[in-house]
Amino acid sequence: MSASVHRTQGGVHLHEDRLTVTSPVLMWVKALDLLMDKMKRKGFNFSMVRSLSGSGQQHGSVFWKRGARVTLTQLDPSRTLHQLLQDCFSVSDSPVWMDSSSSQQCENLQAAVGGAQILADITGSRAYERFTGNQIAKVHQRQPEKFQNTERILLVSSFAASLFLGDYAAIDYSDGSGMNLLDIRTRCWSQICLDSTAPDLEQLLGVPLPSTSVLGPISSYFVHRYGFSESCSVVTFTGDNPASLAGMRLQQGDVTVSLGTSDTVFLWPQQLKPSLEGHIFCNPVDCQEYMALLCFKNGSLTRERIRNQCAGGSWEVFSAALRKTQLGNNGNIGFYFDIVDITPPIEGDHRFDSDDTEVSSFSPEVEVRALVEGQFMSRRVHAERLGYSTRTRVLATGGASSNSDIIQVLSDVFNAPVFTIDVSNSACLGSAYRALHGPVAESGVSFFDLLKNAPEPQLVATPHSAAEQVYAPMLKRYTRLEERILQKTRT
């Protein structure tokens, strides 16, 4: 659809430096036009919607041009949003979560606050290239005229909320925690981080709000063009991972493994202990609490590459390879990273036989198992560093969670039962739950009480009886081999 007009691949433009990754903001606007028109054509009854919320990829930023607010508050319902908003963005190509081009800005920020751990203590994370503050600093330094011409900077989530609200929507605490700008304890912008990033940021970002806030009624554009009720309220949008936590109704002790474009692992930490690996965000369903998250860049796109190379492009053949090969893959271990990852910063393919000797190739079936086992060993090893210890339930979500053979390997490697909900898009379900919760949250109704009768996640895989015996030693080997690759990368 619109992606072909904008010549993106996987929804993004990968620039020549292979570090800068952007998406045309008008492509996202067109996508919303298309979605809404399609729902209208299918006869969806918009007047029944009492409140709505949504989610967007985390960290990406949208730069609204000076004067854009006037346009946004006076949208003509006879025209599409992308026609109306064509001239509303000072930066037409929005930096997205895949970007890793802001290393210099990350170094500057860490130096300004007194070091990586201090930054993590304030904002929940050391400096990460994709985090919005560092992206903003880069725009300010490299495109000063565009920065000067900016009236408001929003995240993808609050940008999408703005389209429904017909005005600038607040950044919520949870998605706002992915910027290296928010103090996650006071839930206010950190002055030292703002000052070290760019001038006038407090005005440009607006006041952050709790993730359960009702922002106001839907704009008259949506009332007249699609038939929404005037009383339909817009609840703050949040990041896709926080929304997913809401959709899974994750509780303390659970761990969610999300298998989307990126793979993420998240949990509800018992203590607030930010470290140099992973992130702590404000919790999207309980404003006093937190969520911990790890992001792995090489998720589904890498699984697709190995599927294309070893399984003729078929998930069925890929799955059959998992069924034909044994738990532990006869000691073969693989690392597969198409692009430099976040956790850990490794690139390329690295294969080891059972003696830890590096080899150049595996047979196609061994390769498929090495990829999936390797990815899940990595998820478990790093989740344990983040505080995951109990062998309770693993909640799986994201596109690849519909593949039962992949999920069986997840259960074996974690030596834990795996549960899924009956929609693989938990971020979408979580947004619907949050839309329901927002209007009653202020009167003290808890998210979990409100949703106590919602369908429970279903058990989809239990670990093989030999799982612990096979994977306990392999996880130790995996940790050693990962360190060996990292050392080689550093030299």
Ligand SMILES: Nc1ncnc2c1ncn2[C@@H]1O[C@H](COP(=O)(O)OP(=O)(O)O)[C@@H](O)[C@H]1O
């Ligand atoms: N049967 C399947 N087996 C494995 N992976 C799958 C299968 N079906 C879809 N996927 C993967 O799911 C991915 C999309 O996941 P999704 O959670 O929708 O993405 P996003 O994180 O961008 O929201 C696709 O890139 C695809 O590789």
Ligand SMILES: O=C(CO)[C@@H](O)[C@H](O)COP(=O)(O)O
């Ligand atoms: O950067 C992160 C989390 O920190 C990513 O998880 C993004 O939030 C978007 O991921 P996809 O939904 O495109 O996989």
